[in-house]
Amino acid sequence: MARVALDAMGGDFAPRATVAGALLALAELEREHTVQLVGQSAVVQATIDELLAGEMAAHAALRDRLELVEAPDVITMTDKPSVALRGKPQSSMVVGLRLQAEGRSDAFVSAGNTGAQMAASAFVLGRHEGLARPAIGTLFPTARKPVVVLDSGANVDSSAEELVQFARIGTVYAEDMLGRPNPTVGLLSIGEEAEKGNAAVKEAHQLLLASGLNFLGNVEGRDIPVGQCDRGPIDVVVCDGFVGNVLLKFYEALAPTLMGMFAKALGAERAALEEAFRELDYSDHGGAPLLGVKGVSIISHGKSGPRAIKNAIRVALRASESRMSEHVGRRLAEGTASRAATDGAPAA
């Protein structure tokens, strides 16, 4: 039994897309699961009524698996995270996360202001010991299976130690969310040799060799679309949040751009191409967990439609049921322990 709190007011198409997404999710999930719609209750209730009286009438029976949680404030896409946190303590984001901190919810999903969600998640849920800053893990579709890329935007200027932490938590992500045993980790660089890369990457390479993780060595940009490198399939790609975010947005924008080029070149029907591109469409993918906080906080794309929200709720449920956050905490503690042991070794 899981209760997923959804930021009903978050995202470009809220609350219509969020409420519709919640209904789609409940229709697919087992009866024991519920969705908590957090936001301005009057607005949310009106949206539910409208959808169930109209295009989603077939889902009327799901109404009693929706719980309304009042939150009078709304954080906008342009609010500064720190200002939003201090100035809007009764926002749907903070209230939704607080439910979880108080044990009244199992997971949180939002398509709202990402910066605010990261700050609020770290503040309300807390961070695991041994982690400097949480990271966002995003799935990149590949010719093989999807790879987890992290950090894909929560951090910039990551140190070598932080890159190793990303490797640890990315490993847990691949195990718990993708069911991959002993996941392989590649360190994103500009050449496969250990001495290639910037200062942080070169140092991280050495630390990863001693980390006990299933480290493949460096991987390059070209290995990501293929999902493997010369040394085998890749499950996790570790990089600085600056690089990860640039890559993610580049990939997101490429699919519609290429679709236009091909449709023109082939004279093919756009619908057929759209189907082929669905796998590349991030707005459809649901959500990326914020990794390293004590709990479940799923970041969805601001442009999420009902399908994307539905998928994000499923991701939240999986994260909660697999107890990913607990596993992340344990894995980070192992890293801290091994580092302490090394640091404490006699100097001479």
Added chain:
Amino acid sequence: MARVALDAMGGDFAPRATVAGALLALAELEREHTVQLVGQSAVVQATIDELLAGEMAAHAALRDRLELVEAPDVITMTDKPSVALRGKPQSSMVVGLRLQAEGRSDAFVSAGNTGAQMAASAFVLGRHEGLARPAIGTLFPTARKPVVVLDSGANVDSSAEELVQFARIGTVYAEDMLGRPNPTVGLLSIGEEAEKGNAAVKEAHQLLLASGLNFLGNVEGRDIPVGQCDRGPIDVVVCDGFVGNVLLKFYEALAPTLMGMFAKALGAERAALEEAFRELDYSDHGGAPLLGVKGVSIISHGKSGPRAIKNAIRVALRASESRMSEHVGRRLAEGTASRAATDGAPAA
């Protein structure tokens, strides 16, 4: 009249692809231009004879526009740049660049070891004043016109000042090679606001505002495939060589990967898709100039076939005829002068 020196021994398919590429180029270019094939003359001569006696017999008349220049040593793809430079002073790379330094050639093209080519170009041709390190400018196909991305791999850990230098030389590239008047420059970051990005990017943003360049502000990964941002079309994208190289290799690998996915999804004929993808195929694009050296050094993909070599020779010719290197030197000197003026201002 231009003389382009081609590293006949450089690249995975040399000397067959290089010699064939030289012949294809000469067939297209005006009669006054010549190609200097630099390498082991006996091997090169045998390759010419073989091609002209066989599949390229139609081009036999071009033989006298090919000049053979002897260079006994060959730098391999795995040679370390510094070792190659010291240990193989008679390599095709060093000999080809030396021709230009001595005024006996106008441009140099190689599909060989990129690291060695960068080191040899800086050493033999020299660097322009005011430039810490040369950068590689690469064209990225977009839904609009191609954008110049630099640095795409010559540097890592670039400082804010270096990013500004990349902006200056990228502007010259767009003017001279692409014929774009007053090119726009975007600084690659993870948000469009000036305060978004890592430390070097944030500082570079402020320096670019005062640079006199046509600075658009920050651009994001998603703006590149589209070729424009909210503030208009983009001609030049400035980034650290680590980020640029990761993006470039990611983009290169994506085209064949996606082609496979679509061909499968659409059941379309592979040939039609390949035609559509030709524009995305870097192996076909020719070459990327190493910017900041005193002369013309064009870096081609190691997997270049004859068409790519032909295109690289055309790029070399255009760079030589537009006097791009001279313009880069002048633009960098302006940057140094304006900085000196600022630094020299009375402190109180």
